[in-house]
Amino acid sequence: MVRNVAGLLPELETEDFYLLSGVEQGMRFSEWVQREKLPNFSGLTPEEVDYRLERCLKRGFIEKKTIQYEGYTLKFEGYDLLALNALVERDAIAEFGSPLGVGKESDVYEVKSYKPLALKYHREGYTNFREVNKERDYTSDKQHVSWMYTARKAAEREYETLEELYPDVAVPRPIEQNRHAIVMDKMPGVELSRSKLEDEQVVGVLDLLLRELTHAYEIGFVHADMSEYNIFVSEEGVTIFDWPQAVPTDHENADEFLRRDLTNLIGYFRRKYPRTVPDCEVEDVANAIADGSFETLDAHAT
Ligand SMILES: Nc1ncnc2c1ncn2[C@@H]1O[C@H](COP(=O)(O)OP(=O)(O)OP(=O)(O)O)[C@@H](O)[C@H]1O
Numbered sequence: 663m664v665r666n667v668a669g670l671l672p673e674l675e676t677e678d679f680y681l682l683s684g685v686e687q688g689m690r691f692s693e694w695v696q697r698e699k700l701p702n703f704s705g706l707t708p709e710e711v712d713y714r715l716e717r718c719l720k721r722g723f724i725e726k727k728t729i730q731y732e733g734y735t736l737k738f739e740g741y742d743l744l745a746l747n748a749l750v751e752r753d754a755i756a757e758f759g760s761p762l763g764v765g766k767e768s769d770v771y772e773v774k775s776y777k778p779l780a781l782k783y784h785r786e787g788y789t790n791f792r793e794v795n796k797e798r799d800y801t802s803d804k805q806h807v808s809w810m811y812t813a814r815k816a817a818e819r820e821y822e823t824l825e826e827l828y829p830d831v832a833v834p835r836p837i838e839q840n841r842h843a844i845v846m847d848k849m850p851g852v853e854l855s856r857s858k859l860e861d862e863q864v865v866g867v868l869d870l871l872l873r874e875l876t877h878a879y880e881i882g883f884v885h886a887d888m889s890e891y892n893i894f895v896s897e898e899g900v901t902i903f904d905w906p907q908a909v910p911t912d913h914e915n916a917d918e919f920l921r922r923d924l925t926n927l928i929g930y931f932r933r934k935y936p937r938t939v940p941d942c943e944v945e946d947v948a949n950a951i952a953d954g955s956f957e958t959l960d961a962h963a964t
């Protein structure tokens with residue numbers, strides 16, 4: 663797990679961020695950045711680099727390795743700090759709060775500016791990164807370090823998708839993105855998986871969700887990871903979140919992903935509320951969503 667570094671922000675100085683971003687710059691060329699190159703990348707004097715390296719090593723933001731040369735690389739903690747600092751400077755975040763969800767693919771924390779928000783750090787390359795790291799040829803020059811690239815790409819994809827979908831689809835409002843982090847509105851409610859709907863609400867909520875998926879399809883996206891864990895329900899309605907893997911509707915497998923999303927979602931409702939949810943052909947519902955004509959599940963009951 664990646665440590666939460668937000669608490670360390672107050673004790674850090676501008677030059678610490680210059681050093682971290684110098685290491686980040688150097689990592690565009692090789693995973694382990696040569697010490698001698700750091701003054702150039704960071705804009706700090708060699709003496710200042712020595713001092714900042716010590717501070718950042720001690721706090722676990724970077725790692726050091728001596729192979730053919732003395733090299734430094736960012737840890738996820740250092741990358742988190744760079745993103746966090748940028749978001750604070752842009753006034754997207756004023757206060758840091760407690761975890762909202764900590765998983766294998768992401769860490770989500772409550773943050774505040776003028777209202778409660780959520781900060782999601784993408785961790786897509788994390789597991790992979792630890793395995794790959796053991797066997798990698800450290801000296802080979804790389805275009806990019808894969809965990810950093812993977813996590814940043816996922817955040818960019820998710821943010822762009824949210825921007826396209828909001829506000830026509832019930833998704834968290836996107837606010838800012840930096841590196842592998844995105845800031846969005848904090849959703850009200852609880853995960854669908856943890857909710858117990860009243861009998862008379864069940865079909866209405868499912869219809870609402872299917873209409874949201876219809877709007878998303880109209881705008882050009884299939885979620886592609888639909889489940890009871892990526893939906894929040896509250897008094898105010900539903901929110902569908904976690905969009906980094908969404909595919910455009912002109913993707914060759916888009917309709918297959920749509921059918922899988924529907925199988926998951928309708929299947930979940932049917933298992934949990936067998937007496938309330940009508941049996942239906944997923945194929946039929948998928949066609950109705952794809953041609954924009956979906957209104958109620960009842961119309962497709964078998
Ligand atoms: N905008 C938000 N507001 C409130 N809570 C959120 C928000 N975004 C995410 N969360 C919480 O964080 C959890 C993980 O978020 P998300 O599903 O986007 O990431 P994930 O990549 O699926 O993570 P995991 O690997 O844990 O499945 C969610 O289940 C939810 O509880």
Ligand SMILES: [Mg+2]
Pocket residue numbers: 891892904
């Ligand atoms: Mg999720």
